[in-house]
Amino acid sequence: MPYDTDNNRLLLEIDKEIRELNRETINPRIPNLNIKDLKPVMSMVARSRADYLQELFDLASVCGDGFPSPDQIRHLRNLRLAYDELVDGAQALNTAIERGYLDVGRD
Numbered sequence: 001m002p003y004d005t006d007n008n009r010l011l012l013e014i015d016k017e018i019r020e021l022n023r024e025t026i027n028p029r030i031p032n033l034n035i036k037d038l039k040p041v042m043s044m045v046a047r048s049r050a051d052y053l054q055e056l057f058d059l060a061s062v063c064g065d066g067f068p069s070p071d072q073i074r075h076l077r078n079l080r081l082a083y084d085e086l087v088d089g090a091q092a093l094n095t096a097i098e099r100g101y102l103d104v105g106r107d
Contacts, residue, residue, distance in 0.1 A: 019099060019100065019101070022096070022099070022101045023100060023101045023102075026096055026101045026102060027101060027102055027103060030096075030102050032103045032104070032105040033097065033102055033103065033104050033105065034104070034105045034106065038093075041089075041090055041093065042090070044086060045083075045086045045087060045090050048079070048082055048083040048086045049083055049087075051079050051082075051083070052076070052079040052080055052082075052083045055075065055076050055079050056076065059072055059076060
C-alpha cells in the first residue's frame with residue numbers, strides 16, 4: 001500500500017507543479033480576461049465555422065451530381081484546417097481558464 005500512496009502523492013505534486021508553471025508562464029502574457037475580451041475569439045471561431053460550412057454548401061450547389069475539382073477540395077480543406085486550428089486554440093484558452101492559468105475578471 002505505501003507504494004500507491006507514494007505514487008499518488010507524487011502525482012499530486014506533479015500536477016501542482018504543472019499548474020504553477022503554466023500559470024507563471026501564461027498569465028503574464030494574457031491580460032485579465034472578461035467576456036468582452038473573449039468575444040472576438042469566439043466570433044472568429046464562429047466566422048471560420050460559417051465559412052467552412054458555407055463553402056461546403058456552395059460546392060454542393062455548384063457541383064450538382066459531380067464532384068469538386070482538386071482546387072475546390074484544396075480550398076475547402078484550407079477552410080477546414082483554419083477552422084480546426086481556431087477551435088483547438090479556443091479549446092486551449094478554455095482549458096487555461098478552467099485550470100486557473102489565467103485571471104478572469106468581472107466586466
